[in-house]
Each structure stands twice: as C-alpha cells, then as structure tokens.
Amino acid sequence: MCKLERKGISNTCAAGVTESTALDQSARRGLNPTAALQSLIVKPIPFTAAKKILEKHHYLHSMPGGTKLAFGVFLGERLEGAITFGSGPANDT
Secondary structure, eight states, rough: OOHHHTOOOOOOOOOOOOBOOSOGGGGOOOSSSOOHTTTTHHHOHHHHHHHHHHHSSTOOOOOTTTEEEEEEEEEEEEEEEEEEEOOOOOOOO
C-alpha cells in the first residue's frame, strides 16, 4: 500500500516498485550530488496525487495521456514533485 493511501489519498501505485534512495554514499561513484539531492527519495505515489501536482505546477497543467507509472519526489516526508512514465502516441504508419 502506498504511504499516501494511508493518508486518505486512494488510488493504485506502481505495482512491484519500491522507493529509491542512495544507499551507499561512501562509494563515490560518478559525480558527487549535492547534499540536497542526496536527501531526495523517489517512490510510487497514487495517480491522483501526481495529477494534482502536475495540474498545478506543470506548464501544460494536465496529466499526460497514457501515464502508466507515477512517482513522487520526497524531501523528508514532504512531497515536492512528481514524475510520470507512460506510452507515447501510437505511430500507425
């Protein structure tokens, strides 16, 4: 169950996907992100929560059609943004 569902926002989350955060900052692989980026957590959220954020803050003010997965970007417990993935328009040629 998504954490936001427990807070009263009901909808389905990305099945089989768990939250993601940097586990081993001491490995020093690749570029070193800033402290703020190291604090971000990405995890599945309900489509309704992603839609609310996108309608308010995205320049198109809408949820993209064909959205299959919705993830929230959290700083601590605060939801700061949304990322969606989906299928693009079909090419019928």
